[in-house]
Amino acid sequence: xxxxxxxxxxxxYGNGTGSIEDLIVGPTERLLAIxxxxxxxxxxxxxxxxxxxxxESHSCRAAIEKVxxxxxxxxxxxxxxxxxxxxxxMNARPGSDGRWLLDYSEYSMxxxxxxxxxxxxxxxxxxxxxxxxxxxxxYVCSAFRAGNWCMVPxxxxxxxxxxxxxxxxxxxxxxxxEQGPHAFYNYDDAxxxxxxxxxxxxxxxxxxxGADHILEIPIYTERATFFSMIxxxxxxxxxxxxxxxxxxxxxxxNALRVLLNAVCRLHPKKLDFCKLTLPEMKxxxxxxxxxxxxxxxxxxxxxxxxxxxxxxxxFRGLLEYVNRRYKDIIQFKTFSQVLKELKRQ
Ligand SMILES: [Zn+2]
Numbered sequence: 001x002x003x004x005x006x007x008x009x010x011x012x013y014g015n016g017t018g019s020i021e022d023l024i025v026g027p028t029e030r031l032l033a034i035x036x037x038x039x040x041x042x043x044x045x046x047x048x049x050x051x052x053x054x055x056e057s058h059s060c061r062a063a064i065e066k067v068x069x070x071x072x073x074x075x076x077x078x079x080x081x082x083x084x085x086x087x088x089x090m091n092a093r094p095g096s097d098g099r100w101l102l103d104y105s106e107y108s109m110x111x112x113x114x115x116x117x118x119x120x121x122x123x124x125x126x127x128x129x130x131x132x133x134x135x136x137x138x139y140v141c142s143a144f145r146a147g148n149w150c151m152v153p154x155x156x157x158x159x160x161x162x163x164x165x166x167x168x169x170x171x172x173x174x175x176x177x178e179q180g181p182h183a184f185y186n187y188d189d190a191x192x193x194x195x196x197x198x199x200x201x202x203x204x205x206x207x208x209x210g211a212d213h214i215l216e217i218p219i220y221t222e223r224a225t226f227f228s229m230i231x232x233x234x235x236x237x238x239x240x241x242x243x244x245x246x247x248x249x250x251x252x253x254n255a256l257r258v259l260l261n262a263v264c265r266l267h268p269k270k271l272d273f274c275k276l277t278l279p280e281m282k283x284x285x286x287x288x289x290x291x292x293x294x295x296x297x298x299x300x301x302x303x304x305x306x307x308x309x310x311x312x313x314x315f316r317g318l319l320e321y322v323n324r325r326y327k328d329i330i331q332f333k334t335f336s337q338v339l340k341e342l343k344r345q
Contacts, residue, residue, distance in 0.1 A: 002288060003299045003333045004322065006040060006273060007170060007219075009084055009145065010071075010306045011047035016092060016100030018307065020054075020063040025070055027309035032074055034312060038319040043080040043335040045145045045170075046071060048124040049089035050100075057094055068131055075135040080334030083124050083166070085109060086147030090120060107182035108150035110157045117160035125164055142344070143217075143335045146171040148178065152185035154204040158214055166214070167344045168196075168335070170301055172204060173219040175268035187268075193221045194291065194300060196342070215344050217335075219303045220271040222284065226263045231277050237308065271300070274308040278317040285322070289329060299338045 010028060012018035028044070035042050051067055054060035071081045091103035109117055125141045132139040144161055149171045151157055161169065174193035177186050191197040191207040196217045200208035204216060269276075271284055288300055309315070322330050333341075 001297060002330050003297060003338055004330050005043055005299055005301050005333060005335060005338065006035065006304065007043045007045055007145070007301055007335065008304050008306055009047065010044045011050060011084065011086070013307060014086065014148065016095075016102045020060070020067060023307035025066050028070060028074075028306045030312055031304075031306070031309050031315065032077065032079065034316050034319065035079070036077060038323060040319055040332040041079055041334045041337070042074065043082055043143075044071060044074055045084035046081050046128065047084045047086055047089075047147070048127050049086050049120070049147075050092075052123065052127055053089050053092050059094070071131060072135050075132050075139065078334075080336045081128060081132055082143040082145070082335055083121070083128060083141050084145045084147065085120065085124050087112060087120055088147070104182050108148070108184070109146050110150045110152055110154065110185075112156070114156045114160055117157055118163050121160055121164045121166065125166070140336075142167045142339055144169050144171070148183045149173065149176060150178070150183050150185055151204045154199070155202045158199065158201055158204065161214055162212075168215040168217055168339055169199070169204070170217045170219060170335070172216055173221040173268055173270050175221060175223055175266070190218060191216075192218060194218065194288070196299060215339075215342065217299055217301050217338070220284075220288070220300050221268045222287070223266040224269040225266060229267050229269060231280070233277050233311065234275060237275060271302040272304060273302050273315055273318060274304040274311070276314075278314040281314070281318045282321050285318075285326070289326065297341060299333070
């Protein structure tokens with residue numbers, strides 16, 4: 001049996017711009033409505049650093065109350081909420097133009113001192129548990145996704161996750177790389193592009209069996225050529241995201257070298273239910289089934305972002321396809337359900 005998980009990074013833009021209603025509450029409501037129609041389960045990875053900071057600002061309080069009500073409602077409807085964290089929000093302050101001024105010295109959780117990482121994680125976990133145990137007294141925040149997928153170097157962050165009682169991470173996507181001034185990781189050597197593994201306490205890429213080690217449930221990823229990455233949908237996202245990215249790209253890079261490098265190498269293509277076209281998602285699922293037609297419990301983790309949920313028909317089409325073609329092979333589950341079945345919660 002293959003378990004398909006829909007995980008949703010729930011946040012505004014990573015540079016502190018954007019509307020909570022347009023990028024979080026509105027699209028998530030539409031996503032959850034479609035998921036409910038098909039019995040699909042969504043795990044919301046809530047970026048709590050921005051919520052905790054914005055809540056201190058009088059002008060954002062009403063919007064954050066809507067976010068909190070939406071997370072509670074999602075839980076009550078059988079979905080899940082887990083911890084996503086962009087630490088650059090913890091010292092953020094409101095700018096004059098409605099944009100938040102972020103603290104880029106704290107961009108990567110993996111680069112924070114151990115004590116600070118523990119403090120931030122503890123606050124984030126407590127925020128979710130305080131909110132969601134009102135809906136389900138047994139709710140535990142037990143899974144984590146790092147802001148901008150930054151889990152390298154791994155030692156401090158893995159120790160911090162364990163210290164606060166987090167059992168699983170879902171930040172790794174095989175072949176992913178980032179070498180910006182604030183974010184750095186390389187997942188070329190990740191143990192698998194789709195199968196979970198207990199991680200080595202010093203290197204998240206390596207498998208190291210141990211009952212108490214953090215479990216990595218990677219984001220399902222395939223390798224693709226530059227040209228297969230170019231779809232009308234991706235180009236639309238490129239246009240929409242111009243000027244709203246994380247402001248971390250190094251300046252002065254040779255444009256021709258960047259283009260040549262992009263064309264010549266293979267790229268990681270995540271199972272992204274917001275960015276992939278419907279035919280791309282169907283083909284990817286067909287390949288998933290071919291990988292493990294008789295598996296006992298193979299959790300496949302797909303990803304989306306609330307700010308990128310613009311093509312509802314593709315998501316609906318994917319759920320129709322699963323229900324029509326793979327009803328007996330694929331089940332929808334939340335992260336918490338999977339962790340319980342794997343005896344990790
Ligand atoms: Zn994020």
